[in-house]
Amino acid sequence: MIKISKSVEYSILALKYIADNENFASLSSRKISDDLNIPYDLLSKLLQKLVRKGIVQSQQGKYGGYNLLVDSNKLSLLNIIDALDENIQLANCTFDGANNEDCARINNCYIRSPFLNLQNKINKMFNEITLNELTN
Amino acid sequence: MIKISKSVEYSILALKYIADNENFASLSSRKISDDLNIPYDLLSKLLQKLVRKGIVQSQQGKYGGYNLLVDSNKLSLLNIIDALDENIQLANCTFDGANNEDCARINNCYIRSPFLNLQNKINKMFNEITLNELTN
């Protein structure tokens, strides 16, 4: 109900792994998948999305692989979730400017306001934690 | 991905509605369902769960209905989620005492600790907001 999808978890694991090995050769998705035990096909697709969003860089061909393109101090958990086209929207109305197309109840809903408060706090939390901090 | 299920939303709406009408006759699930536009069968089941967990009281028969059994200042959002057998577990390991049956990666996972931190904050947030505060 409130959980981080495998896609996001895999992506964080992979991004962290890439970040920690930048000095060496770039990591192939095959190697990342093997080392971290993440389904290869799935990981590939996730990394492709991250490429499109400019978070990592890919190099095709032999000895190719992935490199981080952004500062791991500036990449937030929310950025990653966004890049994967996922979201952390608690309810259909929990953003500024929602209207009754988002939820028919919106105009006389007595719980929207507290939900918005919750949402703001969660957004903040997810936006403040960076890839760099996602580590023991 | 991070969202509050309809079940929880419906439950909050209903509980709040019940709480606000306690002075009057007890509300039947039919009336609540009609007034709040919540699928009747679904709402009934939700209320039944809440009865079993001691959150509301039910009165069968004609002129029956539901009444709140707990102080709306003491019923937290987390209590409600628990009562519905849902949870806010971010990942398979984000609780104290998780072991490698919960996640095979647990013993050398570099992101578990920050996930646990996040989890603690979220638990706190959901535990601090009460039914009473879930209002405009």
Next chain:
DNA sequence: TTTATATGCGATAAAATTAGTCGTATATAA
């Protein structure tokens, strides 16, 4: 005692989301 109106509850179905797989095309260094 009958009737109308409630809840109780298990089973099931439908819908939506999430997770995982497959086939094929393309890029590129050796």
Next chain:
DNA sequence: TTATATACGACTAATTTTATCGCATATAAA
């Protein structure tokens, strides 16, 4: 030219969430 990589759309499977159905039981009122 070949081996090894990513790119990517289509598809399938699994899981979770949402909704429905049918029947049993309770109870106040007529």
